[in-house]
Amino acid sequence: MHPAFRSGKDMIVAGLLWSPVAFWTIILHRTLSGSTFLDSTILLVPPMILLLGIAISVWYICKGLPFEKNDILYFIVRHSLTMILVLAVWIGISSGYSGLLNEYLPAGKWKELFNSSIPLLTGMGIFTYLLSILIYYLALANERIRHAEREILQQQLEASLSELEALKTTIHPHFLFNSLNLISPLIKQSPDRASELISHLSEFLIYSFEYSIKKNSTVREEIEHIKNYLSVEKFRLSERLDMVFDIGEGTSDIQVPPLILLPVVENSIKHGISQLLEGGLISVKTLCKEEHLVIIISNPYEENTKKPRGRGHGLNNLKKRMKLYYKGEGGVLTGKKDNIFNVRIFIPVSGGTEIE
Amino acid sequence: MNKKITAIIVDDEQLARDSVREHLKRHPEIEITGECGNGFEAVKLVHEHNPDLIFLDIQMPKLDGFDVIELLADNLPSIIFITAFDEYALKAFEAQAMDYLLKPVKAERFDKSVKRIMDQVAGRSQEKIGKLVDNNRDNNRPLSRILIRDGINVTILDPGDVIYIEASDDYVKFHTAEKYWLKSERMNNLEKNLDPRIFCRVHRSFIININYMTKIEPYSKESKIVKMKNGKSLPVSKNGYSRLMELL
Numbered sequence: 001m002h003p004a005f006r007s008g009k010d011m012i013v014a015g016l017l018w019s020p021v022a023f024w025t026i027i028l029h030r031t032l033s034g035s036t037f038l039d040s041t042i043l044l045v046p047p048m049i050l051l052l053g054i055a056i057s058v059w060y061i062c063k064g065l066p067f068e069k070n071d072i073l074y075f076i077v078r079h080s081l082t083m084i085l086v087l088a089v090w091i092g093i094s095s096g097y098s099g100l101l102n103e104y105l106p107a108g109k110w111k112e113l114f115n116s117s118i119p120l121l122t123g124m125g126i127f128t129y130l131l132s133i134l135i136y137y138l139a140l141a142n143e144r145i146r147h148a149e150r151e152i153l154q155q156q157l158e159a160s161l162s163e164l165e166a167l168k169t170t171i172h173p174h175f176l177f178n179s180l181n182l183i184s185p186l187i188k189q190s191p192d193r194a195s196e197l198i199s200h201l202s203e204f205l206i207y208s209f210e211y212s213i214k215k216n217s218t219v220r221e222e223i224e225h226i227k228n229y230l231s232v233e234k235f236r237l238s239e240r241l242d243m244v245f246d247i248g249e250g251t252s253d254i255q256v257p258p259l260i261l262l263p264v265v266e267n268s269i270k271h272g273i274s275q276l277l278e279g280g281l282i283s284v285k286t287l288c289k290e291e292h293l294v295i296i297i298s299n300p301y302e303e304n305t306k307k308p309r310g311r312g313h314g315l316n317n318l319k320k321r322m323k324l325y326y327k328g329e330g331g332v333l334t335g336k337k338d339n340i341f342n343v344r345i346f347i348p349v350s351g352g353t354e355i356e
Numbered sequence: 357m358n359k360k361i362t363a364i365i366v367d368d369e370q371l372a373r374d375s376v377r378e379h380l381k382r383h384p385e386i387e388i389t390g391e392c393g394n395g396f397e398a399v400k401l402v403h404e405h406n407p408d409l410i411f412l413d414i415q416m417p418k419l420d421g422f423d424v425i426e427l428l429a430d431n432l433p434s435i436i437f438i439t440a441f442d443e444y445a446l447k448a449f450e451a452q453a454m455d456y457l458l459k460p461v462k463a464e465r466f467d468k469s470v471k472r473i474m475d476q477v478a479g480r481s482q483e484k485i486g487k488l489v490d491n492n493r494d495n496n497r498p499l500s501r502i503l504i505r506d507g508i509n510v511t512i513l514d515p516g517d518v519i520y521i522e523a524s525d526d527y528v529k530f531h532t533a534e535k536y537w538l539k540s541e542r543m544n545n546l547e548k549n550l551d552p553r554i555f556c557r558v559h560r561s562f563i564i565n566i567n568y569m570t571k572i573e574p575y576s577k578e579s580k581i582v583k584m585k586n587g588k589s590l591p592v593s594k595n596g597y598s599r600l601m602e603l604l
Binding site: 173174177178180181182183184185186188189235236237238240274275276277 | 368369370371372374375378394396417418440441442459460
């Protein structure tokens with residue numbers, strides 16, 4: 001949208017800029033040529049209105065030719081040529097207008113009067129052109145800054161929404177209900193095991209809630225967290241759930257965003273293990289590879305089982321979070337092979353971290 | 357009543373089964389004759405023990421509680437449903453005003469449900485349970501699997517493998533490339549639940565899978581014959597023909 005047409009206020013500003021330019025051109029013309037104020041006005045007002053039109057259209061030239069520091073010469077040449085062309089056409093049309101005045105008005109002095117004012121008009125034209133592009137480039141820069149600000153705000157909003165979503169899945173009510181349901185029969189059967197379950201659950205909850213005020217976590221803490229989660233699930237699924245952890249050397253202390261592993265293992269349980277009659281093995285492996293920390297989580301699954309109902313946003317949300325967090329440097333890949341579903345999380349390792 | 361009531365417990369969680377056993381200690385009139393952790397074994401157990409009562413969990417792998425009921429439809433004992441918090445299951449129960457126990461089960465609620473069952477001589481209303489199963493099917497989506505019980509064995513058929521379906525008294529026959537499977541179900545009901553983009557009711561007694569169709573031939577003035585990939589020829593009625601044309 002053209003800056004002069006965005007609002008009534010902008011239009012008034014444009015008019016206020018133009019009027020003194022037009023007024024002073026007429027005054028200057030009268031003084032320089034010694035003609036009357038009326039004559040100067042008749043001769044110059046239409047060309048000045050045309051000049052305003054030109055000043056307005058220059059916006060589109062500016063938009064198509066962004067100001068770039070590294071190509072300043074091209075920029076100047078383009079604008080100079082455009083300006084010369086536009087002003088030549090303008091002066092040509094104005095000269096035609098003075099010719100018309102000669103024909104229709106008495107005292108055929110107009111053409112002559114116009115020719116004597118060409119230098120003045122050229123000066124004013126250049127001045128107007130330069131003033132317009134100055135204003136437009138300032139407006140464009142301003143717009144870019146506002147756009148960038150909006151973009152940043154948008155990204156921050158999206159990031160917080162994903163974080164919020166992640167937090168919501170952390171305190172999944174079904175998981176809590178299921179765990180509580182386990183405790184009640186266990187208390188009678190085996191108080192020791194009940195207390196073991198409760199301690200896993202409470203450690204799980206502490207970490208999940210603490211996360212809301214933390215920005216960073218380590219691989220060790222994340223693994224501990226899903227171990228607690230899986231230990232609780234083990235009470236529910238008993239022999240149907242097995243797990244194995246293979247933590248690569250030097251990976252434990254690498255910093256990662258908190259709660260990236262939970263949605264993955266939740267998914268493994270919900271869509272994998274708990275849908276299988278015999279259950280299966282969840283395997284978690286971490287390693288360093290070419291400046292990335294790689295975390296691989298896999299579980300067996302079966303195609304064509306009745307889909308568990310639910311939203312299943314966990315993995316998608318994780319993908320989104322990782323994208324926002326690492327801007328393409330890190331990410332999440334999923335794959336299926338021979339009835340094994342695997343999720344690979346890639347996290348860029350910043351320079352100092354030890355890599356094998 | 358001198359005779360003991362026999363019951364089986366079906367739940368995929370050992371602890372939950374233990375919990376039911378624990379509650380049943382207060383009810384010596386109920387004898388537990390078996391327990392199992394999935395729907396397949398549940399069907400087997402019911403067949404072997406013919407229990408009066410099942411404590412049936414809803415959330416189980418592959419065959420859930422609703423599937424088990426569907427498979428036992430012709431020989432259904434009384435049922436006490438036990439479910440974890442699950443909005444879908446709860447909705448299904450509430451829609452049919454069915455009694456159910458929510459985990460963790462409170463002693464008072466458990467005893468109430470057991471007493472209600474003991475009072476019912478004939479068990480609960482079959483009609484209600486049938487509706488419950490229907491309701492639980494996702495009404496907007498076509499059947500993604502067909503559950504079939506053959507004695508104590510349960511088979512899960514992929515509708516895509518079914519060449520055609522034939523009505524046979526109170527049963528329907530699902531013909532696949534290898535053999536056919538019998539299931540107690542009505543054609544009209546089945547037709548409603550099948551994927552209308554693949555299945556077409558070409559005749560009062562036949563529904564075909566159009567992916568297995570080879571050609572249509574005229575038979576008489578009013579009727580035609582459709583040839584299937586397995587070599588079978590099936591009759592097509594006048595209405596069936598227009599339905600088929602519409603689909604193609």
